[in-house]
Amino acid sequence: MRYETSFRLNGTPVSVSVEPSRTLLHVLREDLGMTGTKEGCTDSECGACMVLLDGEPLNACSYLAVQADGREVTTVEGLSAPDGSLSALQRAFLAHGGVQCGFCTPGMLISATALLARDPDPAEETVRAALSGNLCRCTGYQGIVQAVRSAAAEIREG
Amino acid sequence: MAVVELPSFVRQDGREKVTGTARYSADLSTPGLLHAAVRLGGVAHARIRGIETARARALPGVVAIVTQADVPDLRYGTWVRDRTLFASDAIRWEGEIVAMVAATTEAIAREAAALIELDLEPLPPVVDLEAAIAPGAPLVHPGWAAYDGDARIPREGNVGSRHTIVKGDAEAALAGAPVVVRERYVADGSHALPIEPRAITAEWQGDRVTIQTSSQVPYLARTHVASTLGMPEGKVRVIVPHLGGGFGGKCEGHFEPHVAALARIARRPVRLAFDRREEFLAPDHHRERMVIDLATGVDHDGTILARSARILIDNGAYGADEPYLAQLAAVFAVGPYRIPAVATESLVVYTTTQPTGSVRGPVAPQVTWAVEQHMDVVAERLGIDPLELRRRNILVEGDEGPVRQRIGANGAKTALERAAEMIGWGRPLPADEAIGIATGWWPSFPGPSGAVVKLNADGSGTIVTGAQECGTGSVMALPILAAEVLGMRPEEFTLLYQDTDAGGWDAGASGSQTTFNNGRAVVSAATELRERLLALAAERLEANPADLELTDGVARVKGSPEAAIPIAELAAEAQGGRLLIADGSGDPPAVPEVDAGGCVGRLGGESFAAPCYFTQAVRVRVDRATGVVRVLEVAAAHESGTIVNPIGAEGQVLGGIVMGIGQALTEGTQLTPDGRQRNADMLDYKLVTAADAPPMRVEFVQVPDPNAGPRGLKGVAEPPAVPTPGAIANAIARAAGTRIRLLPMTAERVWADLADVEAGR
Ligand code: FES
Ligand code: FES
Numbered sequence: 001m002r003y004e005t006s007f008r009l010n011g012t013p014v015s016v017s018v019e020p021s022r023t024l025l026h027v028l029r030e031d032l033g034m035t036g037t038k039e040g041c042t043d044s045e046c047g048a049c050m051v052l053l054d055g056e057p058l059n060a061c062s063y064l065a066v067q068a069d070g071r072e073v074t075t076v077e078g079l080s081a082p083d084g085s086l087s088a089l090q091r092a093f094l095a096h097g098g099v100q101c102g103f104c105t106p107g108m109l110i111s112a113t114a115l116l117a118r119d120p121d122p123a124e125e126t127v128r129a130a131l132s133g134n135l136c137r138c139t140g141y142q143g144i145v146q147a148v149r150s151a152a153a154e155i156r157e158g
Numbered sequence: 159m160a161v162v163e164l165p166s167f168v169r170q171d172g173r174e175k176v177t178g179t180a181r182y183s184a185d186l187s188t189p190g191l192l193h194a195a196v197r198l199g200g201v202a203h204a205r206i207r208g209i210e211t212a213r214a215r216a217l218p219g220v221v222a223i224v225t226q227a228d229v230p231d232l233r234y235g236t237w238v239r240d241r242t243l244f245a246s247d248a249i250r251w252e253g254e255i256v257a258m259v260a261a262t263t264e265a266i267a268r269e270a271a272a273l274i275e276l277d278l279e280p281l282p283p284v285v286d287l288e289a290a291i292a293p294g295a296p297l298v299h300p301g302w303a304a305y306d307g308d309a310r311i312p313r314e315g316n317v318g319s320r321h322t323i324v325k326g327d328a329e330a331a332l333a334g335a336p337v338v339v340r341e342r343y344v345a346d347g348s349h350a351l352p353i354e355p356r357a358i359t360a361e362w363q364g365d366r367v368t369i370q371t372s373s374q375v376p377y378l379a380r381t382h383v384a385s386t387l388g389m390p391e392g393k394v395r396v397i398v399p400h401l402g403g404g405f406g407g408k409c410e411g412h413f414e415p416h417v418a419a420l421a422r423i424a425r426r427p428v429r430l431a432f433d434r435r436e437e438f439l440a441p442d443h444h445r446e447r448m449v450i451d452l453a454t455g456v457d458h459d460g461t462i463l464a465r466s467a468r469i470l471i472d473n474g475a476y477g478a479d480e481p482y483l484a485q486l487a488a489v490f491a492v493g494p495y496r497i498p499a500v501a502t503e504s505l506v507v508y509t510t511t512q513p514t515g516s517v518r519g520p521v522a523p524q525v526t527w528a529v530e531q532h533m534d535v536v537a538e539r540l541g542i543d544p545l546e547l548r549r550r551n552i553l554v555e556g557d558e559g560p561v562r563q564r565i566g567a568n569g570a571k572t573a574l575e576r577a578a579e580m581i582g583w584g585r586p587l588p589a590d591e592a593i594g595i596a597t598g599w600w601p602s603f604p605g606p607s608g609a610v611v612k613l614n615a616d617g618s619g620t621i622v623t624g625a626q627e628c629g630t631g632s633v634m635a636l637p638i639l640a641a642e643v644l645g646m647r648p649e650e651f652t653l654l655y656q657d658t659d660a661g662g663w664d665a666g667a668s669g670s671q672t673t674f675n676n677g678r679a680v681v682s683a684a685t686e687l688r689e690r691l692l693a694l695a696a697e698r699l700e701a702n703p704a705d706l707e708l709t710d711g712v713a714r715v716k717g718s719p720e721a722a723i724p725i726a727e728l729a730a731e732a733q734g735g736r737l738l739i740a741d742g743s744g745d746p747p748a749v750p751e752v753d754a755g756g757c758v759g760r761l762g763g764e765s766f767a768a769p770c771y772f773t774q775a776v777r778v779r780v781d782r783a784t785g786v787v788r789v790l791e792v793a794a795a796h797e798s799g800t801i802v803n804p805i806g807a808e809g810q811v812l813g814g815i816v817m818g819i820g821q822a823l824t825e826g827t828q829l830t831p832d833g834r835q836r837n838a839d840m841l842d843y844k845l846v847t848a849a850d851a852p853p854m855r856v857e858f859v860q861v862p863d864p865n866a867g868p869r870g871l872k873g874v875a876e877p878p879a880v881p882t883p884g885a886i887a888n889a890i891a892r893a894a895g896t897r898i899r900l901l902p903m904t905a906e907r908v909w910a911d912l913a914d915v916e917a918g919r
Pocket of ligand 2: 098100101102103104105135136138139353402
């Protein structure tokens with residue numbers, strides 16, 4: 001049994017026919033070719049698979065694709081501007097050493113994007129708490145935390 | 159004391175990584191792709207009476223199954239040839255691979271793998287390290303004596319190899335020492351655990367196979383495929399797409415031959431992608447369990463007179479790098495200290511557990527955790543400040559190392575003092591807080607490596623290298639070196655890397671050796687190009703090449719900037735004739751001379767070339783009610799030679815410290831009594847999160863070393879993970895008033911010790 005599932009993906013309407021047991025992560029990666037979202041555990045442990053669902057961060061590995069019907073999904077591929085220019089967060093991650101192997105990066109950027117949407121001036125502890133569902137084995141988090149705070153400042157100052 | 163400011167050098171692979179366009183192994187797809195799944199043994203130790211694949215083969219969608227019967231019947235291994243590709247006679251640990259299935263979907267492949275029936279006869283597990291070497295212990299490899307192995311390695315029964323460092327007469331010196339401290343430390347295992355689980359795709363075209371794999375060591379993986387499948391290396395091409403972290407977990411060749419063999423039988427491309435549990439259970443990237451016995455004799459003034467040590471190191475069921483690492487462990491048991499009499503021994507012990515291997519700074523964190531706690535215990539016994547005890551004994555220029563190598567100019571003492579100053583050693587703190595310190599060293603690994611540098615007609619450059627980028631930025635930093643030689647900007651270079659058919663041979667992303675060795679190769683190739691550019695420019699400018707310089711993208715006469723030609727113009731001109739393309743390897747620097755005559759099991763690891771020296775100081779808070787330890791602050795002072803790419807180097811130290819905090823406090827492999835892992839998932843095996851990671855300060859001490867790499871650089875990636883657990887342990891001991899001699903120092907263990915202290919036990 002397959003269900004026709006329609007949602008907006010990075011601003012564009014998409015429609016896929018999916019079996020009800022399939023996760024949003026697998027449908028994004030396998031059916032829709034959006035491999036920027038990563039799979040690190042399949043069990044809500046690492047945050048590598050994070051996407052925005054109607055603006056809220058969500059582990060796509062633990063969410064059924066059919067549940068996304070009628071909603072708005074944003075992946076890392078949708079974070080830069082249509083002309084390809086990077087978001088303030090994407091630039092700050094590079095400038096502050098927030099990216100090493102890059103495998104956690106898509107999920108981190110999604111988490112951080114959601115944080116700055118609800119809190120434009122987060123304290124360091126707020127950033128750390130907001131990112132605590134995203135595991136990074138490379139950076140020790142310090143560059144990432146600095147990047148988020150510096151991007152927040154940049155966005156506030158316009 | 160040079161303090162490095164961080165310029166922001168943006169890594170070339172950065173843009174694709176922040177936009178989601180970087181492709182990792184599991185992101186690749188190809189027409190006709192089949193999906194593979196592994197059938198693991200699942201038990202710790204058993205004899206295999208039969209493997210029945212009929213039910214699995216009958217499942218619709220299954221295309222092929224491979225077992226040992228389908229591959230050349232030979233044993234392989236780095237130092238001892240103790241394993242085959244698939245288990246066929248016995249299962250010696252739970253993750254041992256018995257078969258691999260290819261099917262049209264991953265779900266079918268996994269279902270089929272589960273349908274393979276194993277007829278097993280249980281054998282006794284061998285888990286405890288002491289019990290494994292006791293007389294009469296069941297043997298993990300009853301046929302060990304018939305295995306081919308390196309003749310330099312003494313082995314016997316479950317002792318897979320034995321290594322010693324001997325200098326002077328330690329026994330006599332201990333007997334005569336005014337104060338002697340003897341202790342035992344026990345470390346659990348832990349994992350490399352990159353966030354990317356590995357994926358491998360193999361595709362045959364004719365008799366050639368192309369393998370895209372998440373490997374840190376593409377050339378070693380190629381050799382592994384060729385040798386185990388009986389093919390010429392030239393028929394095997396290994397490509398590594400973006401690699402999602404390694405930390406040693408993706409060293410050595412692993413499942414590449416299995417997937418290649420399966421794809422050959424299936425006559426279609428096949429991809430194997432591990433889930434998290436399988437990644438936990440992959441062989442050769444488990445940090446070793448250890449039992450460490452230390453004895454130190456000191457004079458009342460704190461002068462160390464002698465050190466003896468015995469270290470039992472878990473090898474797991476099959477051997478990877480452990481013999482070499484055990485030799486390093488025997489050196490680390492001495493530490494970066496001036497000790498006239500030394501007798502250390504390490505034994506690599508076979509058990510029916512996951513094979514161990516290189517994880518970031520292999521063996522050093524556990525041994526250093528024990529040695530540095532031991533130093534604090536010695537200091538306590540003498541009533542000397544622990545910082546002062548280290549200051550009095552740390553290696554300085556002109557000292558003799560553990561195998562009597564001459565120690566050159568180094569930053570060990572400066573790093574020790576800087577870390578202490580940075581954290582405010584000795585300042586008053588609340589009763590539940592304390593500062594701890596630990597110091598250490600780590601060698602550089604000189605070796606062969608190759609690179610090609612070429613200039614394009616538009617004046618840009620391309621570096622073609624065999625070096626492997628696992629996220630550390632080491633390959634990303636190569637343009638800095640080439641640009642400096644050629645008077646260009648790093649951004650003007652593109653990189654082609656991680657394809658064994660393109661670049662020169664390289665040992666891969668292991669041993670922090672990339673910039674050290676491949677950097678030398680790039681500098682050597684760029685230097686040859688430079689000569690040729692200068693010769694071309696000299697003709698055009700009618701000048702002597704010796705009077706010319708390359709700078710700011712032009713060749714010009716020194717001191718007269720108007721007589722200049724753009725490098726782009728020279729490169730365009732060369733395109734019509736002899737192209738500007740050069741290769742280089744350069745000569746690896748010498749390793750120091752040693753006097754290691756009395757040592758056994760020598761594999762070359764005893765002589766530390768161009769060592770890095772480092773100290774970390776941490777401040778912790780111990781919650782006496784729960785045993786929870788929180789690291790509040792870390793100060794790290796590292797001597798890693800010249801720092802070429804400061805933002806990259808700092809990132810390595812920060813990441814290494816946090817990995818060390820995990821190993822110290824929460825990351826421990828929990829085993830069932832028969833040696834299977836209880837916590838092979840990231841809920842129960844806890845990594846440090848952003849919320850737990852403390853603020854960290856990093857300083858680099860730069861001291862020139864003639865045996866260092868290009869521009870005096872040394873490795874950066876591994877040392878930061880080495881001293882952290884020891885520094886935390888010493889801080890816990892001071893804050894809690896009790897010393898934790900088990901690693902990891904979990905809340906439960908700290909709490910139990912505190913309860914014992916309170917109960918007066
Ligand atoms: S893949 Fe979803 S949380 Fe790890
Ligand atoms: S950059 Fe590698 S896991 Fe975060």
